[in-house]
Amino acid sequence: MLSSQVKSNEIVFGNCNKDLLEEIIFYGIRLGADFVEIFIENTDNASVLAEEDFITSVSPSFGRGAGIRIFKNKKDGFVSTNDLTKHGLMKSVSQAIEMLDIKDNKNREVFNGLNKHRDYTLPKKNWINEVPSIHEISEKLLVSTNSLKKNNKIITRKGSYSRSLQEVIIASSDGTYASDIRLHQTVGLNVIASDAQYRSSGSRRFGSAGMPNEFRLWDHEKAANDVFESSMNMLYADYVDAGQMPVVLANKFGGVIFHEACGHLLETTQIERGTTPFENKLNEKIAHESVTAIDEGISEGSFGSLSVDDEGMEPEKSVLIKDGILKKFISDRAGELRTGHKRTGSGRRQNYSFAAASRMRNTFIAKGDYSKEDLINSISDGLYCKSMGGGSVGATGQFNFAVEEGYLIKNGKLTKPVKGATLIGEAKEVMPKISMCGNDLELAPGFCGSISGSVNVTVGQPHIKVDSITVGGR
Amino acid sequence: MDSREITTQISEAADSLNLRKWDYGASFSNDYSVQVDKGEAKQLKASQKQILTIRVWNQSNLVGITTTSDISESGIKKALKQANIASDFGNKNESTEFSPLAKDPIKVKEFKKRSPVGIKKLLTLLREAEVKLLKSHESIKSVPYNGLSESFFERVYANSDGAFRSYSKSQAALYLYARAEEKNNKPRSSGSIKLGYGVDDIDIESCIKEASNKTISHLNYSSIKTDKYLICFSPESFLTIINAFSSMFNARSILDGVSLSNKNSIGEKLSTEALNIYDDGLHEKNISSSPFDGEGTPTKRLCLINRGRIENFIHSESTARIFKTIPTGHAGLGSKVSVSPDWIVVEKSEEKSDLKTSLDHSSYEGEFVYIEELNAIHAGVRASQGSFSLPFDGWLYKNGTKVSIESATVAGDIKYLLKNIVNIESSQKVTTSGISPHIWVDELSITGDA
Numbered sequence: 001m002l003s004s005q006v007k008s009n010e011i012v013f014g015n016c017n018k019d020l021l022e023e024i025i026f027y028g029i030r031l032g033a034d035f036v037e038i039f040i041e042n043t044d045n046a047s048v049l050a051e052e053d054f055i056t057s058v059s060p061s062f063g064r065g066a067g068i069r070i071f072k073n074k075k076d077g078f079v080s081t082n083d084l085t086k087h088g089l090m091k092s093v094s095q096a097i098e099m100l101d102i103k104d105n106k107n108r109e110v111f112n113g114l115n116k117h118r119d120y121t122l123p124k125k126n127w128i129n130e131v132p133s134i135h136e137i138s139e140k141l142l143v144s145t146n147s148l149k150k151n152n153k154i155i156t157r158k159g160s161y162s163r164s165l166q167e168v169i170i171a172s173s174d175g176t177y178a179s180d181i182r183l184h185q186t187v188g189l190n191v192i193a194s195d196a197q198y199r200s201s202g203s204r205r206f207g208s209a210g211m212p213n214e215f216r217l218w219d220h221e222k223a224a225n226d227v228f229e230s231s232m233n234m235l236y237a238d239y240v241d242a243g244q245m246p247v248v249l250a251n252k253f254g255g256v257i258f259h260e261a262c263g264h265l266l267e268t269t270q271i272e273r274g275t276t277p278f279e280n281k282l283n284e285k286i287a288h289e290s291v292t293a294i295d296e297g298i299s300e301g302s303f304g305s306l307s308v309d310d311e312g313m314e315p316e317k318s319v320l321i322k323d324g325i326l327k328k329f330i331s332d333r334a335g336e337l338r339t340g341h342k343r344t345g346s347g348r349r350q351n352y353s354f355a356a357a358s359r360m361r362n363t364f365i366a367k368g369d370y371s372k373e374d375l376i377n378s379i380s381d382g383l384y385c386k387s388m389g390g391g392s393v394g395a396t397g398q399f400n401f402a403v404e405e406g407y408l409i410k411n412g413k414l415t416k417p418v419k420g421a422t423l424i425g426e427a428k429e430v431m432p433k434i435s436m437c438g439n440d441l442e443l444a445p446g447f448c449g450s451i452s453g454s455v456n457v458t459v460g461q462p463h464i465k466v467d468s469i470t471v472g473g474r
Numbered sequence: 475m476d477s478r479e480i481t482t483q484i485s486e487a488a489d490s491l492n493l494r495k496w497d498y499g500a501s502f503s504n505d506y507s508v509q510v511d512k513g514e515a516k517q518l519k520a521s522q523k524q525i526l527t528i529r530v531w532n533q534s535n536l537v538g539i540t541t542t543s544d545i546s547e548s549g550i551k552k553a554l555k556q557a558n559i560a561s562d563f564g565n566k567n568e569s570t571e572f573s574p575l576a577k578d579p580i581k582v583k584e585f586k587k588r589s590p591v592g593i594k595k596l597l598t599l600l601r602e603a604e605v606k607l608l609k610s611h612e613s614i615k616s617v618p619y620n621g622l623s624e625s626f627f628e629r630v631y632a633n634s635d636g637a638f639r640s641y642s643k644s645q646a647a648l649y650l651y652a653r654a655e656e657k658n659n660k661p662r663s664s665g666s667i668k669l670g671y672g673v674d675d676i677d678i679e680s681c682i683k684e685a686s687n688k689t690i691s692h693l694n695y696s697s698i699k700t701d702k703y704l705i706c707f708s709p710e711s712f713l714t715i716i717n718a719f720s721s722m723f724n725a726r727s728i729l730d731g732v733s734l735s736n737k738n739s740i741g742e743k744l745s746t747e748a749l750n751i752y753d754d755g756l757h758e759k760n761i762s763s764s765p766f767d768g769e770g771t772p773t774k775r776l777c778l779i780n781r782g783r784i785e786n787f788i789h790s791e792s793t794a795r796i797f798k799t800i801p802t803g804h805a806g807l808g809s810k811v812s813v814s815p816d817w818i819v820v821e822k823s824e825e826k827s828d829l830k831t832s833l834d835h836s837s838y839e840g841e842f843v844y845i846e847e848l849n850a851i852h853a854g855v856r857a858s859q860g861s862f863s864l865p866f867d868g869w870l871y872k873n874g875t876k877v878s879i880e881s882a883t884v885a886g887d888i889k890y891l892l893k894n895i896v897n898i899e900s901s902q903k904v905t906t907s908g909i910s911p912h913i914w915v916d917e918l919s920i921t922g923d924a
Contacts (some may be wrong), residue, residue, distance in 0.1 A: 011587050048563075049810060051730065057810035058563040060556045063543030065523075075514065080521040082543050099518040099593040134563055156731040156858075192731060198861040241701045242885075242921035272511070273618035275653065353521055390853035392865075394663070398881050400850045400865040422854060422863045422883055423920070472863050472883035472921035 011066070011084040013042045013167055020086060021171040022237060028070055028093045029173055032105030035071035036093070037172040037333075039310060040064075041352045047162035048134060050141035058134055059273055065352035076337050078355040096351035114177035120307040124181040130212035131183065137161050140220065141187075147224035148191055150335050153235065154228070156192035161185070161215065162464040166294065166351075168310070176312035184208070184303065184456050185215050189223050192387055193231040200419070202231035203404075207303040207445030209456065214301070230387060230405050233417045240406060240418035240473035246382035247423065247466050248375045248409065252444040253388050255459035258293060259363050259448070260391050261399040261427040266295075266328075267319050267346075267358040268335025269451055277397060277428045280325055286326045287431035290368055293321040295330055297361035298344055303445030304361035304457040308345075311356050315345030320363075324432075332358040350453025357452040364460030368437025375436050375465040377412040383421060383471055386408050400472075411423070422472035430469060477502075477630040477640045479759040480545060484528065487551045488634065489889040493558060495531035497572060497633030499768050499807040500524070500545075507623035508596045510604050512616070515597055526550070527807050529570075530557040536564025539809040560809070567678065568729075570811065573791045573801050576770035581756055584762055588624075588644040588672025596622045596673065600648075603678050607650055610686035613693060617685075619651035619665065624673050631770040631807075639766050646673040650685040654693055662695065662878070664688035664847075664867065669761040669906055688846070691869075695878035698870055698922030704896075705884065705918045706835045706843040709820075709910035711845045711866065716751065716818050717907065718855040718862065719888045723753075723786070725779045725793035726813040732858040734889065735784065737797065742784050745892040748827040751779040753788060755816025759904045763817070768807030773816060776802050781825045788813050820910035822898040833897040833914045841872045843920055845884060860888045882922040892916050 011017050021038060028036035042064045049057035066089060067080045077096035081088055132140075141159040148157040152373050166182045186207035193200045208214040249257060270276035274405030278286055287293075297306050297315025308314055311333050318328050331339070332347035335358045349354035376384060386409045403421040407414045443460035475483070480500065488496050502524045509516045527541045528550075538561025540553040550811040552739040600622040607617055623646065630640040651665030666684035670676040721727035722735045722744075723913070735742070755763050755773040766772055769791050777785040789797065790805035790813050806812040835844060854864040869876040895915035 054565065054567050055563050056565045056568070057808070059539055059541070059809040060560055061541035062552070062556070063541075065543060075516065075518070077518040077520075079519070080523070082522065082524055082545075095520050096518075099520065100515070101594065134560070138563060151658045201856065201858055239885075242919065244923070272516075274616050275618045353523065355517065355519070390850075392850035392853055394849060394865070398865065400853060400883065402853045402863065420861055420863055420883075420885060422865075422921075424865065424881055424883055426881070470863075470881070470921065470923055472885060474885050474918045 009086045011040050011169070016257040017169060018114055018117065018177065021177070023086070024089050024093060025111055025171065026171050026271055027090055028097065029109055029111045030105065031097045032069040032102040032108055033072060033097060033215070034109050036174050036396065037069045037311065039067045039352055040169040042126060042167040042459060044165045045163060046134065047160070048137045048141060050138070050145045050159040052137065052145060052157055053142060055138045055142065066092065067352040067355065068092045068096055069355050070100060071337070072100045072102050072242045075100055076334060076355065080353040092112055106379060111173045111175065112175065115175040118178040118308070120180040124183070127181060127183050127212045131163055131185070132215050137215065138217070144189060144220040144224060147221055148189065148228060150228050153195050154191050154231070155194045158190040159187070161187045170308070170310065170312040172312060178312045179307050180308050182306065183210055183212060187215060187218055189227045191227055191231050193235050195235060198235050199405065200231045200234035200237070202227040205445060207456065208267040208301050209303050209305045211301045234405055235417055237417040237419040239420040240383065240471060242471060244468050246379045247469055247471065248379065248384045249461070249464050249466065250386045251438065251440050251462050252442045253446070253459060254385065254464070255364055255444065255461035256388050256391060256446065257401055257423065258365055258461060259360060259457070259459040260393050262431060263295065263360050263363045264393055264450065265397060265427055266330055267360070268329050268331040268339045268341050269357050271329065271339045281326050284326055285324045287321050287324040288434045289324040289433050290437050291321055291324050291431065292319065292366040293364070294319055295360050295363040299362050302362045302443060302458045306361065309347045310349050311347035311348065313343055313345040315361060318344045330355055330358045348452060348455045350455060354452040357450070358449060359450060359452060359455055360457050362443060362458035362460070364441065364443060365437060365464060367439050367441035367462045368412065370436050370438050372438050372440060372463045375438060375463050376409055376414060378407045378436065378465065380411055382409040384414055385423070397428065399427065400424050420473050424472050430466060433467040433469070434464050435467050436465040475545065480706045481632045481638060483547060483550055484503060485634070487554055488530070491554055491558065493530045493554060496528060497631070498526060498528045500526045500630045501627055503625055503627035504592055504599050505623060505625045506596060507621055508591060508600050509621050510600050513601055518593055518597065520593070526553065528553045528557050529807070530554060530561055532558060532561040532564070533846040535569060536561045536566065537560070537570045538564055543658055565810070568792055570792050571662055572635055572637065573714060573769040573771040574631050575772060575801055576631070576633060578772050580765040582637060582641055582765045582771045583756060583758065590624060590626065596624065599673065599678060603648070603650060603682055607652055607682050607686055610682065611654065611690050613650045613654040613656050615655045616653050616688060617650055618653050620649060622648050622673065629764060629767060631768070631778060633770065637770050639770055641765055644672055645668045645761060646676055648676050648678060648681050652683055652685050652689040654689045654711050656693060661916050662689060664692055666751065667906055671761060692867065692878040693883045695880045697924035698882050699924045700878045700921045702917045703920050705915045706842055706844045707913045708844065708846050709912060710905045711848045712820060712910045712913045713818055713905060713908045714851060715862070715888070715891070716820065717815065718851050721816045721857045723784065723788055724813050725787040725789045725797055728787065729793060729796065734860050735902050739784050743782055744779060744784060744889065745782040746827050746829065746895050747781040747825040748829050748898050749779055749895060750777070750780050750821045750823045752819040753815045753817065754819045757817055757819060757909070759909065762818040767803045767805045769801065769805040769811065771801040771803045771805060773803040781823050786848065788815060796881070818908035820908070821902060822900060822911060829897045830914070833896060834899060835912045839874045843879070844869045844871060862886060862888065873919065880923065885919045885921065891918065
């Protein structure tokens with residue numbers, strides 16, 4: 001008997017756990033569950049921080065745990081535990097059954113055992129040995145922070161790196177049985193510039209999924225120049241005057257507005273809650289005809305890409321909006337059960353302690369026909385948002401985004417830098433006002449926090465023009 | 475394994491690896507929560523969680539750290555080994571030591587130990603609360619965000635010098651966030667959160683009433699004209715802004731160059747002499763209090779602003795040593811130790827000042843904007859620059875009437891805000907993040923749609 005076939009009373013990563021997983025799923029079904037799902041993970045993470053010319057923090061972490069979800073009708077009970085023994089997992093199943101108050105197991109569902117193992121780990125097993133060592137990371141971060149030392153107005157220089165390696169096993173009573181290894185690396189640079197009473201900051205973040213060599217290829221000089229320029233441009237900037245005006249949003253991270261303001265409203269969790277204005281708008285026009293928006297998990301290396309989602313489904317490319325018409329919602333298992341929208345391979349969670357939910361992956365507005373200059377030339381008085389900060393969306397769909405680097409547009413030309421701008425609006429009202437899309441689509445990595453925790457995503461867009469939006473300022 | 479056993483196991487494993495100096499922090503928790511949707515259980519959750527963070531000092535006295543959820547014998551050994559490897563990259567410019575106060579006595583607040591009420595009771599209570607909230611007003615159509623939870627946890631700190639502290643506690647939370655809809659109007663939302671040591675301590679009725687009243691009060695809404703206004707901050711919103719700019723009192727932030735203050739800022743006048751601000755993690759009303767911080771330093775009350783001037787900074791062990799003072803009980807436990815406030819208490823000092831005491835949110839008849847709640851803090855606050863631009867929920871008061879404000883932001887500078895405080899009302903309100911009276915500020919910019 002091969003070692004991988006040894007019957008175990010505990011989940012062991014790298015071994016075949018089929019018998020044990022089937023036993024646990026059978027147990028749940030026997031007790032009356034409609035559906036049983038097991039998600040098990042093993043993590044190996046590290047982060048490094050360089051400040052000025054020193055490494056000031058190295059933080060490795062590792063862990064393991066399981067999340068067990070039981071469905072009965074449209075309700076679900078979710079239990080998470082660090083105990084990966086048979087006893088611990090069965091106890092979690094019992095707890096979920098008890099929570100759902102399942103007593104009747106007469107008309108129980110049939111479980112025919114797990115399907116053939118879909119093993120996505122095979123080409124990835126060596127990733128942990130291929131990623132840069134702490135020593136290598138530290139050296140490159142120090143070179144990067146040194147590159148930021150461009151004048152005496154830069155008073156704070158930081159470089160940060162983090163790597164997460166997550167090995168997962170997913171099994172459920174519909175036969176799903178899959179394993180995967182996910183690698184995410186991200187690196188960022190931050191500066192604060194100061195001169196007398198003036199202060200500004202600049203930051204850029206880069207990230208990849210898979211691709212263990214990616215950090216080595218990162219062009220830190222280009223990144224440092226970009227962050228430095230941004231902070232210098234903004235150092236003496238005046239505060240923007242508030243008001244309604246046309247804006248041009250830059251490509252890459254400019255896509256965060258679509259992600260936050262519209263993307264979240266296209267997740268089935270929002271339909272379940274009754275908090276999206278787009279619930280009954282399928283095949284109706286919800287945006288300007290120049291807008292086509294996509295959510296997918298398949299672009300190689302993109303921060304939101306994955307081989308298989310956290311519910312064992314391969315991700316698909318979902319065209320959410322086509323020429324302004326709403327075509328699809330982003331759906332997970334619970335979303336399909338409760339709203340009828342087919343799963344899209346978008347069931348995602350931060351880790352084992354969260355139940356999966358419908359979440360975005362790589363989400364972007366497709367490119368159009370215009371150049372960036374065409375967009376700016378079309379505005380006589382407005383704002384160019386070159387770099388966006390974070391933002392948020394309220395329970396009624398109102399959004400608010402900080403502009404990190406902004407410039408006034410006067411008579412079709414970029415003029416002086418302005419700070420303190422925020423963009424305020426509602427997706428339903430702003431989407432029809434995106435009248436021009438550029439031809440320079442680019443993506444940018446980010447982290448999205450929502451109901452199932454923080455997950456890696458990509459946002460993106462070409463340059464876009466919004467005909468009118470409220471700009472908050474002083 | 476209990477916390478004493480874990481300490482023994484870490485000690486033995488460290489000995490076997492020839493690691494002489496170490497400390498650790500751990501938390502062990504059991505959490506239960508429910509959510510409902512129109513009378514039906516939506517999601518029921520239970521979790522058992524353990525997190526262990528170990529620091530080791532190598533022979534050069536450099537620190538390395540590792541965090542794990544695996545507290546098996548092999549997991550602990552692996553964590554010690556990884557921390558030892560990480561210590562090769564320890565910060566050579568800023569040493570870390572055990573807190574000199576890690577063995578001092580701690581004050582543990584007395585409270586009756588609560589037992590889990592169980593998922594079924596949580597579900598019953600939340601269902602009833604949802605029904606009552608939906609029935610409270612015809613315009614309230616749903617309660618899209620709701621939850622009732624209870625947590626039972628233990629926190630531990632121990633080190634190789636013999637320090638050992640642990641405490642156990644329970645906490646429960648209820649949140650109800652309602653959505654109201656009326657024909658030809660935009661949907662409006664608001665809500666309420668209540669905390670208690672146990673579910674039976676939570677005033678569910680007042681949570682329902684508050685969520686309902688707040689939501690309904692926003693039904694009559696209008697856009698506001700962009701301009702500068704006299705502002706009244708609710709206790710919740712003023713605490714939000716103080717917490718967002720707490721780097722002004724944070725020694726770690728000062729050393730990192732991301733604070734508006736510097737080493738010499740003690741004594742700097744920031745505001746009216748009528749303003750006092752404390753950090754008081756052990757306050758009797760603070761449900762989330764902890765008797766010691768991540769480094770084992772006892773939690774204590776600390777004056778941050780005394781009669782308008784900066785009085786103290788909050789410290790970890792290493793920042794305190796650099797500032798030639800003692801740790802204040804505000805440290806985390808990390809490779810680079812973070813520092814953060816516990817529970818802010820804002821009060822009016824006894825100093826005579828020229829406050830405009832006629833400004834009272836319940837009786838003032840002139841025009842002002844009442845800011846009930848500030849949103850999107852992570853996006854709209856530039857702590858290192860002192861600026862903020864934040865969306866808010868609130869009302870415009872004019873001629874004795876109030877109208878909810880639709881989609882607006884308030885923008886300004888924290889130092890300007892503190893300098894322009896024109897009144898501090900006398901009565902304080904206990905909130906989930908601290909205690910504060912209503913605070914009036916003159917001339918802040920509001921951006922609206924009108």
